[in-house]
Amino acid sequence: xxxxxxxxxxxxxxxxxxxxxxxxxxxxxxxxxxxxxxxxxxxxxxxxxxxxxxxxxxxxxxxxxxxxxxxxxxxxxxxxxxx
Ligand SMILES: [Zn+2]
Numbered sequence: 001x002x003x004x005x006x007x008x009x010x011x012x013x014x015x016x017x018x019x020x021x022x023x024x025x026x027x028x029x030x031x032x033x034x035x036x037x038x039x040x041x042x043x044x045x046x047x048x049x050x051x052x053x054x055x056x057x058x059x060x061x062x063x064x065x066x067x068x069x070x071x072x073x074x075x076x077x078x079x080x081x082x083x
Pocket of ligand 1: 016019040
């Protein structure tokens with residue numbers, strides 16, 4: 001093996017925001033914090049869960065709060081739609 005051209009490759013500890021901790025090998029050579037892993041990602045759990053790390057879902061909901069496809073209740077002139 002040629003010397004001084006290969007990166008370090010060590011065991012590291014990965015910690016997920018869900019609390020799952022596991023060991024792996026990486027050339028990063030430092031412990032890692034992640035937001036989603038195979039223990040909590042909907043693809044693996046089979047459960048519906050919104051992975052919203054930056055409040056994007058709330059932002060979207062706020063932006064389009066006044067809009068509705070059916071235009072009932074929230075539309076002040078909703079009586080026109082009932083005819
Ligand atoms: Zn996780």
